[in-house]
Amino acid sequence: MAEAQNIPVGSTTAGAIAVAAEADSTVATRMSAPPSFDVADFPVPHGREEEWRFTPLERLRGLHDGTAVATGEGVKVAVEAPEGVTVETVGRDDARLGKAGTPVDRVAAQAYSAFEQASVVTVPKETVLTEPIRIAVHGEGGTAFGHQVIELGAFAEAVVVIDHTGDAVLAANVDYVLGDGAKLTVVSVQDWDDKAVHVAQHNALVGRDATFKSVVVTFGGDVVRLHPRVTYAGTGGEAELFGLYFTDQGQHQEHRLLVDHNEPHCKSNVVYKGALQGDEAHAVWIGDVLIEARAEGTDTYEMNRNLVLTDGSRVDSVPNLEIETGEIVGAGHASATGRFDDEQLFYLMARGIPEHEARRLVVRGFFAELVQQIGVPDIEERLIAKIEEELEASVA
Amino acid sequence: MATLEIRDLHVTVEADNATKEILKGVDLTVKQGETHAIMGPNGSGKSTLAYSLAGHPKYTITGGTVTLDGEDVIEMSVDERARAGLFLAMQYPVEVPGVSVSNFLRTSATAVRGEAPKLRTWVKEVKEAMERLNMDPSFAERNVNEGFSGGEKKRHEILQLELLKPKVAILDETDSGLDVDALRIVSEGVNRVRETGEVGTLLITHYTRILRYIKPDHVHVFAGGRIVESGGPELADKLENEGYEAYVKGGASA
Numbered sequence: 001m002a003e004a005q006n007i008p009v010g011s012t013t014a015g016a017i018a019v020a021a022e023a024d025s026t027v028a029t030r031m032s033a034p035p036s037f038d039v040a041d042f043p044v045p046h047g048r049e050e051e052w053r054f055t056p057l058e059r060l061r062g063l064h065d066g067t068a069v070a071t072g073e074g075v076k077v078a079v080e081a082p083e084g085v086t087v088e089t090v091g092r093d094d095a096r097l098g099k100a101g102t103p104v105d106r107v108a109a110q111a112y113s114a115f116e117q118a119s120v121v122t123v124p125k126e127t128v129l130t131e132p133i134r135i136a137v138h139g140e141g142g143t144a145f146g147h148q149v150i151e152l153g154a155f156a157e158a159v160v161v162i163d164h165t166g167d168a169v170l171a172a173n174v175d176y177v178l179g180d181g182a183k184l185t186v187v188s189v190q191d192w193d194d195k196a197v198h199v200a201q202h203n204a205l206v207g208r209d210a211t212f213k214s215v216v217v218t219f220g221g222d223v224v225r226l227h228p229r230v231t232y233a234g235t236g237g238e239a240e241l242f243g244l245y246f247t248d249q250g251q252h253q254e255h256r257l258l259v260d261h262n263e264p265h266c267k268s269n270v271v272y273k274g275a276l277q278g279d280e281a282h283a284v285w286i287g288d289v290l291i292e293a294r295a296e297g298t299d300t301y302e303m304n305r306n307l308v309l310t311d312g313s314r315v316d317s318v319p320n321l322e323i324e325t326g327e328i329v330g331a332g333h334a335s336a337t338g339r340f341d342d343e344q345l346f347y348l349m350a351r352g353i354p355e356h357e358a359r360r361l362v363v364r365g366f367f368a369e370l371v372q373q374i375g376v377p378d379i380e381e382r383l384i385a386k387i388e389e390e391l392e393a394s395v396a
Numbered sequence: 397m398a399t400l401e402i403r404d405l406h407v408t409v410e411a412d413n414a415t416k417e418i419l420k421g422v423d424l425t426v427k428q429g430e431t432h433a434i435m436g437p438n439g440s441g442k443s444t445l446a447y448s449l450a451g452h453p454k455y456t457i458t459g460g461t462v463t464l465d466g467e468d469v470i471e472m473s474v475d476e477r478a479r480a481g482l483f484l485a486m487q488y489p490v491e492v493p494g495v496s497v498s499n500f501l502r503t504s505a506t507a508v509r510g511e512a513p514k515l516r517t518w519v520k521e522v523k524e525a526m527e528r529l530n531m532d533p534s535f536a537e538r539n540v541n542e543g544f545s546g547g548e549k550k551r552h553e554i555l556q557l558e559l560l561k562p563k564v565a566i567l568d569e570t571d572s573g574l575d576v577d578a579l580r581i582v583s584e585g586v587n588r589v590r591e592t593g594e595v596g597t598l599l600i601t602h603y604t605r606i607l608r609y610i611k612p613d614h615v616h617v618f619a620g621g622r623i624v625e626s627g628g629p630e631l632a633d634k635l636e637n638e639g640y641e642a643y644v645k646g647g648a649s650a
Contacts, residue, residue: 353478
C-alpha cells in the first residue's frame, strides 16, 4: 500500500504501516509528552523530537519556548455570519472550550495556556445555512494566542471560511464540534504575508453520522505548521481532509494530520497536494491514521502528492497507518513526490506551447482535481486565481 | 512552398563526462508535399537528427545550418520551431499527469494557430479526427500519455499531426512497437495529412514495413551520423533484402 516514486534529490518519502496491540500505540508514544492543556506539561523542544524534527524552531519567534509574549493588537478577528448563527466572545472559563481535543504539543498547549478570549460560533440544531460563515483573521504585526470554537447542533449544515492574512506570530487552537448528523465544511486559507508565523492545532469531533470536510490551503507565511486532527463521537461519521499548499522560496509549510478511528463504521479520506518552487522551500506532510481495536468497519485512505517545480526545494512526506483491528472495510495510504521535468516541458513546447504556459498547464492540472472537490464555488475560483498568481511569480 | 533545408549539420551530446559527436555533417532538403524516408541501423543518429531539429536541450548543434523557408531554425526556441511549422511525432511520447488530452490539444492548437479555435468547430474537428484514428471519445478526458498503450501513444501523436497541420512533419520511429492493425491506422492518418500536399514528411524508421503503407518519394540511408546513400523507393527494397550491413562496415572503415 505504501508507494514512493520519482523522488527528487532533497526529498524523503517514508511510510509505515504498523499492526500494534492497543497498549503500545506508536502514534501516541511517538510524541514526547501526553496531551495536556497545560504548557508546563511539555518540555521545551530542542528539535530532535519526532514531532519537531522537521520544524525550524529558531524561526518560531519564541512560540515553543515561552519567550513569545502576546501584544495588545496582535491579531484582529472579524466574524461575518448569516442569520440564525450565534457569535460570542467568551472568557477562558467557558465550558464549551477544549471539548474537541487536547493540545498535543508544546505550542498548542502554550496557546491554550495563554489566550485571554475565545470566539464561539454556534449553528443551532437543524439550521441549514445557505451562505458561508466568514471569519477573517488579520495580523497587525503583533503576537497572539487564539482559541476558536465552531459548533454545529444536530443535523445543522454550514460552510465556514477562515481567512488568515497580514503579518502575525500566531499560536491557536480551533475546535470543530459536530452534532449528530451535522454537516460542516471548513476552508482554512493561510494567505499570510511573508514574515508571518502560524502554528495551530485543529480539532474536529465528528458526531454520529456527521460529515466533516476540511480544506486547508496554505500559500503564505514564513513558517506555517498546522495540526488538523479528527476524532469521532459516534458511529457512522465521515471525514474528508483536503489540503493544498504552494511552498515558495524560503517558506516552511508543515501539515501534520491525525485521524483517530476511535469509533466503529466511520470513514476518512485524506488528500493533500503541494507544489514547491525556489531555494529552501520546505514542505512537510505527516499523515497519521490510527484504527483503534474497537473501530471495526473503518474505511480510510490518505494520500499526499508533491510537485517539485525547481531545484533546491525539499519535501518530507510521511504517511503512517496503525491498525489495531483487522475487521475493517479498507485502509491504505500513498505518498509520491514528482518533479516537473525537462522532458514534460520539451513535449509541451514541441507542440508550440510557450514555457510559462506549459508550467501553468501542468500545475493547474495537478491541483484541479482537488480544487473541484471543495464544493464552494467562490473559494474554488479564488484558489485557481491564487495558484495562477503564484505561478506568475515563479515565471517572472 | 515550404522548404526545410539542413546543411552540414553537426551535433554533439554530453555522455559520461565526454562530448560525443553524433551527427557528422547531414545534408537534406525536404519540400512541402514530399516524403523522405530516413533509414538506418540502431545508433546511426536518426533519432538525434529528429530531436535536434525539434530543439531538444540535450543536443548541441556545433556546426551547419537548418532553415525553414529561409528562417534560421537553430536560433528558435522549441516552441517557436513548432509555431513556425515543425512537428516531431515522438518515438517515446512523454506522460504529462494532470493535463487532459482535450485541454492539451486545445492549448497546443491555440499556440500554433495564433488564436483559440472556435469552440464549436473545434469540438467537431477533434471528434472527427479521433474517429478517423479509431480513438474512443473518452480518450479526450484522459491525461496526456498517462497509462496509454504503445498504440494509443502513437495514435495520439498522429492526432496532433492532423490537428496542428505543420509544414514539415518529422516522424521518429512512429512504427516501432505497433501491431499490423495499429500500423495501418497510424499510416492512414499520416497519408491523409500527406494527401493535402501541404506537408513535407521526414519519416525516420529502422524497418521497411511502414513503407508498404506510406510510400516515400525519396529514401536515404543513414549511417555513422550522416546520409550515406540516397535514392528512390527502390532503395528501400534493396535494404529490405540486404539489410544495413554494407553501410555499417563502410561506416566503420571510413
